[in-house]
Amino acid sequence: MSVKQAFVMMVQKRWWTEFCRRNREGKKIHSFVLRGIAPPKDASKVLFYVTKPVGEISGYADFIERKVGDADRLWKEHGDESVLSSKEKYDDFVKDSQRVSFVRFKDLHEAAKTIPLNDVLMSIGVRRLGRKGFYIMKEIEDEFVASMNERAL
Numbered sequence: 001m002s003v004k005q006a007f008v009m010m011v012q013k014r015w016w017t018e019f020c021r022r023n024r025e026g027k028k029i030h031s032f033v034l035r036g037i038a039p040p041k042d043a044s045k046v047l048f049y050v051t052k053p054v055g056e057i058s059g060y061a062d063f064i065e066r067k068v069g070d071a072d073r074l075w076k077e078h079g080d081e082s083v084l085s086s087k088e089k090y091d092d093f094v095k096d097s098q099r100v101s102f103v104r105f106k107d108l109h110e111a112a113k114t115i116p117l118n119d120v121l122m123s124i125g126v127r128r129l130g131r132k133g134f135y136i137m138k139e140i141e142d143e144f145v146a147s148m149n150e151r152a153l
Contacts, residue, residue: 006141007040008047008057008120009103009133016050016058018083023108029064031081031102035094037068038101039133046105047136047144049120049129056114060145061105071100078102111148 009032011019019030040046043063050058067074071094075087081104084090094100121127123140136144 004042004044005135005137006045006047006060006144007043007063007133007135008049008129009040010051010129010131011048013050013054015083016048016054019048019108020059020110022083023110027081029081029104029106030061030083030108031078031104033082033084033090033093034101034103035097036099036101038066038103040103040135041066043135044138045141045145046103047141049133055117057111057120057144057148058114059108059110060148061108064104064106067102067104068099071097074100074102078104109148113148113150115144115147 011032015032019032022030040063045060046063047057047060050056067078071090075090079087079090081102082090084093117129120129123143124134124136
């Protein structure tokens with residue numbers, strides 16, 4: 001039996017802020033839209049690394065699925081789960097991409113205590129993070145989630 005790994009996804013601060021806003025409004029399922037075929041293909045959780053200037057893992061959610069396909073069809077199916085608030089904004093974002101990815105997730109948690117870049121790099125044993133994100137082992141996922149749930153003093 002294989003254990004699913006978590007995926008650390010890179011998100012800009014503006015997208016993270018909007019996911020948090022939607023979550024506070026009671027939205028249960030969210031979709032992160034990316035042009036082309038994007039990871040993760042499969043995962044247990046998605047951890048959100050908010051890129052510069054933040055530079056921290058700021059939360060996590062349960063991974064539902066990644067859907068790849070026609071931009072118009074996926075907008076019709078899951079556009080209401082996106083932080084892109086209108087079809088016009090979506091079209092502007094995906095531009096001429098024929099294929100897009102919707103990374104769907106639920107049960108979003110904002111970290112009580114974020115994880116800084118240096119701690120992430122030390123835990124996974126690399127010098128730089130992959131631009132499209134990366135998988136982490138189950139043990140590191142458990143460590144990160146536990147750390148994010150600790151209350152800061």
